[in-house]
Amino acid sequence: MAINLEHLIIEPVLPAEPGDVEELTTQLRAYNHDKLWQNVKQPIGCFIRDLEGKLIGGVFGFNSWGWLNIELVWVDENYRDNDLATKMMEKMEQYSIIEGLSRIKLETGSFQALDFYKKLGFEVYAELDDYPVGQTNYYLKKILES
Template sequence: MDALDAVKMTVVEEPSEEELRTLIRSLVRYNETRAAPEKARDLAVFIRSEDGSLLGGAMGYTHWEWLFVSHLWVDERLRGQGWGGRLMASIEDAAVRRGCHSAHLDTFSFQALGFYEKQGYTRFGTLPDYPRGESRYFLNKRLTK
C-alpha cells in the first residue's frame, strides 16, 4: 500500500510550533526551486525615552530585495510631531542598505492610509468589509530608481 493511499485532512485549531515550522520550511524549499533564496531578515527601528521605555517603532523584514513593513506604532504623546515619517524613512533607508529596491505594507481604514500615502506609498489593492464595516488596504513604494 502506497503511503498516499491513506491520506486524510484534519483541521487543527491549535497547531504545534513544529507543525508550523515544517509547513513553512516545506514551502520555502519549494520556492527555492523557482526563485532565489529568500534570505528573510528581520528589521526594526525604535524610539525610546531616556529611561529606555519604548515610545514607538517600525518593524518588518527584508527578502527578495523588498521590505515588508508589518508594524508601525508611535505613542500618542508623540503623534503629530513627525516621528512616524522619521521611522518610515529610517526603516526604508536601512532596507536600501540591505539591497532592497521597494517596500510594501498593509493598513486598515481605521489606521493610517493617508499617512502612508503621504510617505509616497501607492494603494494597489483593497479588501472591503475587513473587518466588518472597515477596509484593509495594500500599498507599495519604489525605494530606488
C-alpha cells in the same frame, strides 16, 4: 507509485501547534528556494525608546526578494503627532536603499493610517473590502529612488 490516502486525517486545529507551523514554514521555504533565487529573509526594525528604555515606537519588517516588507508600525499614543512614525519610516527607506532594496510594501486598514502612508509616497495597489467586516484593508507599495 500510488499513495494510499485512506489513512490520512484532515482536520482544523485551533490553536495551531507551533511545531506544525514551523515545519510548514521550513517545507515551504525549501520548496521556494528550489524554484526561485535564494531568499534571505532578514528581520529589520527601527525603534524609539525613552531614557529609561521604555519602547515608545517602532517599525518592523523583513527584507525579502528585493523588497522591504513592513509588518508593524506603532507609536505610543502619548507621542503621536510628533512625526516619530515619519522619522522611523524615513530611516527604514534609507536602510532599504543602502541594502539595495528597490521597493517597500505594507498593508493598513481603513481604521488605521492610509493617509499617513499616502503622504509618504505609498500607492494603493489592492484593496480587500470587509476585512475586518465593515472595514477595508489596503495593500500599498512604494518604489524607491536610489
